[in-house]
Amino acid sequence: MTESIPKKPLKKGSLVFIDKSIYDGSVExxxxxxxxxxxxxEGPGEILSIKEEYAQVRWRRPVPDVWFKLDQIKEYIVSE
Known part of the structure; x- marks a missing residue:
């Protein structure tokens, strides 16, 4: 059923997490x-900026912001 729902592009302010399976095999x-x-x-992190194929992510912790490739980032779905 979710296959028919169009995937929203990630943008500034999107809540995200890093897909471990994709990240583990990367050059990064x-x-x-x-x-x-x-x-x-586990997420969520928030996208602060997007430049070409990278996004700057801020976590809700006192840690530095980090740049990740967009293909390693997945949208964090808030369950209600």
Whole structure:
């Protein structure tokens, strides 16, 4: 059923999380610390800026903002 729902493009202000399966196989994962915090995979983070194929994400924690490739980012769905 969800296949018929069009996927919304990610934009500034979108709540997101990082798809671990996509991130783990990336060049960025090879260049980064192997022990990443779980909150980036659980979400939500907020997109602050998008430049070409990268998005700057801010987490709801006192940590620095991080740039991720857009294909590694998934929309965080708030369950009510």
């Amino acid at each position: 994962a090879l260049a980064s610390d192997q022990d990443l915090p779980s909150y980036i995979f």
